[in-house]
Structures are given as structure tokens and as C-alpha cells.
Amino acid sequence: MTPSSRDSGDAPGGPAGGAPSSLRFCRGLRCEHVELARIRAEQRRLQQEIDSIEQRLREQGAVGGGDRAVLSAAERRRYEVARQESLGALAGGLAHQFNNLLTIIAGHAGLAAAEAAPGSGLAHSLDEIRTATRRAAGLCRQMVDASGRSTAPSRALEPKSLLEEALLLAAPDRPERCRVEWVPAAHALPQVRGVGRQLSQTLAALLQNAFEAVGGAPGAVHVMLHDMRLDERRAGRLSSAVPPGRYVCFEVNDTGCGIAPEVLGRIFEPFFSTKGLGRGLGLAVAAGIARAHGGGIEVETDVGRGSTLRLFVPAVGEASPSAN
Secondary structure: OOOOOOOOOOOOOOOOOOOOOOOOOOOOHHHHHHHHHHHHHHHHHHHHHHHHHHHHHHHHOOOOOHHHHHHHHHHHHHHHHHHHHHHHHHHHHHHHHHHHHHHHHHHHHHHHHHHOOOOOHHHHHHHHHHHHHHHHHHHHHHHHHHHOOOOOOOEEEOHHHHHHHHHHHHHHHOOOOEEEEEEOOOOOOOOEEEOHHHHHHHHHHHHHHHHHHHOOOOEEEEEEEEEEEEOHHHHOOOOOOOOOEEEEEEEEEEOOOOOOHHHHOOOOOOOOOOOOOOOOOHHHHHHHHHHHOOOEEEEEEEOOOEEEEEEEEEEOOOOOOOOO
16 A cells, blocks of 8 residues: 545635635734744654654664563654654644735735626636635645644544545545445444544545555455454554553555555655655545544555555543543
């Protein structure tokens, strides 16, 4: 499986004679400074953690043996998670600044459009500017989702409904010779708490990557839902470290090409892709949304035989992120 995404597109709503409505963090210079200070403080904290882990890895580098080897692997995992969170914080900060510029562009374009003669070349150019602004706002929102800092309100959600919506979203990307098999849960599943649009988007990203992995060859994508309890060891292997507990697992398995070892460690990085420039937000956004919901993504892969990606979201009643 190789990382891919729908990297941009018209966001719902957008500037209609004014600023883009899909993304507003704050208003006013003072609020902007507070937000930037918070982002910079978070980046400093993550960088200090990375530096500390790197130092311990250097100290352990020349030591072999069972316990040391296990400890080194755990430290390396913490390093990767901290590095990905640092990249997410950077993406969120850039999105914040970019959105401020979009607000100015969209506002002035709306004012100018009100004075332009209908059907004129100027009116057409302003319409193109506003369309591009909507698309940029959609990309900006994806970057915020990838940072795991979205503040959209959450509610209790049914896992089956989320998966059904995700299948509809990803349906246009399904290859002609790829079949989708949904294995129903063996028993009733608990609800999860979150933002329905975001969780469906995350599941759609996993499905889109599975479809791309299968490609034009005959193949299958298997989708399953589980009610699982993660122990400490497995919880620490997800894209974001989560506490042990009860989770709903959304599992997507494909019969595609698998993920190469040199790529596996980078699939959740913003804008990393093996498919060329201009792509690579799909799994980064998925990991950010999972983190914002108190969950994470597990990856299992076998080169040449396929991959399995599992999204774990806390069941209602378990630990959940305070931000939402």
C-alpha cells in the first residue's frame, strides 16, 4: 500500500462575497499572537522530547543485549511519534497563518465582485479567485486536521454509520476489478465520541489507500468492525500513543502491494508521498484526526501480499481527548 490522498478540493461553504467560512481560528491581532505563542511552545516541548530521546539512543547505541534492545526499540518508537506530532504542530501553525491571508483575499474579492459588471472579464476573474480561495480553505482545513488541533464539537456516533458514510465517500476511487467485502461485527458495538465528518474522512482515506494499493489488478478490500481492549504494549504501537482501554476498531485490509520498509516509517508525515509532488496529506490527516479523538492507527504490512490498517477510537465511557 502506498500513501495517497485527495489533497484539495472545494470545502463546504466558503467565501460568498466574504471570508471563507470553512476555517476560522480567531479574530484580532492579540488572539493571533496568543495562538502563535501556544503553537511555538508546543513545538519547543516536542523538540525537547526528541532531543532527550536522541541523547538516550546515542548513550545506548554501543550496548547490546535483550533488555537494552527492547528499551532502544521503545525509545525509537517514542521518537517517531514525537517527530510526527512536531510536524503536525508545524502544519497547524502554517495553516493558521495561511487562513489569515485567505480571509483578506476573499474579503477584498467579495467587495470587488459586488462592483464588477455581470458577465465582464473582471467578474470572471474575481469568480476564479473566489473559487481558488475555497479550494485553498479546504486544504487549510486538512492541514489543521493533520495537526490534531481541530476544535469542532463532538457527539456520540454509531461506528456502523461512520463506516457506511466512508464507503460512499471512497466509492469513486474503487478500481473496477476490486471488490469490497464488509464483515459484520459479531455483536453490538459501543458508540464512539467525535466529529462525524472527520472520522468518516479518516476511514475514507484508509479505503482510498487500500484501493490504490490494489490498483488495476483483480483484488479485494475487506472491512471489519471490532470492539477491542488494547493492552499497554499494543496501545504504544499506534500512530499516536494511547492509554490502554476499550476501543472500537475500524479495520481495512487489502490484497495489494504492501508498504516497503523504507516508506513505512514516513507514511503519516504531512506531504510525504511516493506518488510525486502535490500529494501525501491523506494518511497525515487521518493520523491527526485519530490523535484529536484520543485514538491512533495501527499498520501491518507484508510486501507483495497486502496491508491492514486499523483505526482505534475510544469507546464511549473510555478516555477521550479534552480538546473535544
